Amino acid sequence: MTATALKTELLTLGYRDRIVIQDLTLELPDGKVTSILGPNGCGKSTLLKAMARLIQPLSGHVSLAGEEILKIETRALARRLAILPQASKAPEGITVADLVKRGRTPWRGLLAPWSEADAEACERALREVGLADLAERAVDELSGGQRQRAWIALVLAQDTPYLLLDEPTTWLDLTHQLEVLSLLRERNRAHGTTVVTVLHDLNLAARFSDHLVLLGRDGLVETGAPEKVLTEANLEKAFGLKALVIPDPVTGTPMVVPR
C-alpha cells in the first residue's frame, strides 16, 4: 500500500439538519489519480469540499498527509492543496493570462511584486493545458473545452502537490472530456501530483483513475482499484443499476454496459 494523501475518519457532513455523509472512513493514495463516483445527491461534491476544507464537518476528521487539515494555516494549505469548484464564473472580459495569474494568490505576499517564479508557473500551466497561444484571448470567447482548460490552468499555476477537481468534465463533449482527463493524468505522471476528481462517467473514470471511491445513498460502497470497485454487485448497490461489466476493448479497464 502506498502512502496516504487524504484520509477521513468517521467523517459526518451535512447542511443544517440534513446529513449527507455519515461516519465515512476513507484513505486516498498519495501520488495517484482518484475518482469519486456515485449517484446524484450521494455527497460526492460535499466530500470533496470537506477534503479541501471548504466546509466544516459536523463531526470526524480530515487529514492531509497525516496532518489534521483544520490545523493547517489557510495560506499554507493553499500552497499544498488546490481545489477547482464546479462551474466557476470568470469576470467579464478577463483574458486567459489574467485569469491564470490569480492561481498564484497563495504564493504572493501583500506587498510582493509579481515574481519570476509566478510568471514561470503561469507559463508552464498554460503550456500544460495547451492554451499558451490563446493567453491573451478573453475567456468568454473560448469554446467550452478551452474555457475548462483555462480554469484547470489556474489551479495548475497554484503549483500544489494535491489537486482536487469537482466534475471537471461536466458540459464537455466526449473529445474534450478525454482531453481534460488526459492532461490531469499527465500532470500526475510527470509531477507526482495527487489528483482527486468527482466524476459522473464511470467508464472514463475507470480509464483514467488508479483508484476509485464508489459512494451509494447509504455511504461508501467500495473503494480500491477500478477492477475491484466497478463490479455488477457494487453498481447494483450504489446506483440500483443492473449492468454488465466487460473489459474496455481499448484499454482493458472495466466498462459498464447497462442492461
Place this chain on the structure above:
Amino acid sequence: MKQTIGLCIILLIAIALTLGIGVRDVTLMDMLQAFIAFDPTNPVHVVIHSVRTPRLVAALVAGAGLGMAGTVIQSLTRNPLADPGILGVNSGAAFAVVVGALLTGRSDSGWMSAMAFPGAALAAISVFMLGGGARGQAGPVRLALAGTALNALLLSLVSAIVLARNETLEIFRFWVTGSLAQADVRPLAGMSVTAAIGAALALLLAPRIEALSLGSALARGLGTKPARIQFGALLAVTLMTGSAVAVAGPIAFLGLLVPPLARRVAGHALRRELLASAVIGASILLYADTAGRLILAPSEIRVGIMTALIGAPMFIFIARRLRPGAST
C-alpha cells in the same frame, strides 16, 4: 505604457486648466511661481493658493476616490452596474447634513461637510451589519438589498425633514448637487488623508479582491479569507466615498462611469485598474468642473450637475459598445 503617459498628460492638462482658468486667468509661469516662490502680496499667487488649490485638491480626492471605489465595488460584486452608492454613503451623508442643520441651525459649508463623513460612515456600517456582515455572511446580493432598503429609508427621512422645515430645504438643495466651489472651507486635509488611507488599503488588498471575484469557494481554495477581504474592501470604499462626499457633496455617476473606462485601459489586473481609475476619475471631475465654470461664466454650473451631463451620454456610449449578450 503609451496609455499610462496619455492618461498622465490628460490629468496634467486638467490640473493646469483648473489652476489657470477663472475670473483672473493665470499663466503657467505664475502657477509654478505660486508654488515655488510664494509671494503673499501678489494677488495671483493668493488666488492660486487660497481658492484654486483647495478646489484642485477637493477634485482630486473626490474624483480619484469615487473612481477607485467604483472599481473596487464592481470587482467585489462582479456587477458592472454596481455603484459605490450601494453602501448608502450618499444618503447617509445627506441625512446627517439635514439633521445637523435642523439641530444646530448652522448652514455654513464647512459645518455641513464635517457632518457628511460621519453620516456616510454610519450608513455604510449599518448596511454592512444589516447585510449580515458581522456574521461573515454578507454576500453582494445581501449587501445590495440592505443598501437599497437603507437608501430608501434615509432619503424619505430627508424628504420629510426638508418638507417640514424650510430653512433645511435651502441648505439641502445646494448641498445635494455636489460642488467644488467652497472647497477652501471644507475639511480638506483630514479628508485627503482619510481618502489616501482608503486608496492604500484598496491597492494593498487588490490581489485578494481579484481572488474573491472568482467566487468565494475558489477564493478560499486560493488561501484567502473571503469575509475579511470583503470587510477590508468595503472599508476602503467607505473611506474613499465618504471623503468624496465630504469635500464635494454627492457626485452622481462617477463611480459608475470610471470602472469600465479603467478596464479598457488596464485590463483585468486590479492594481493597474485602480491606478487608472484614480487618474480617470480625477480627470473627468476636473474637466467637468472647468467646463461648468466656463459655460455660464461668470456664474457657474455645479460640478455634480456637469458630471451627470457629461457622464450620462458617455455611459450610454460605453453600454452600447458592450458585446451583445454580455452578462451583468
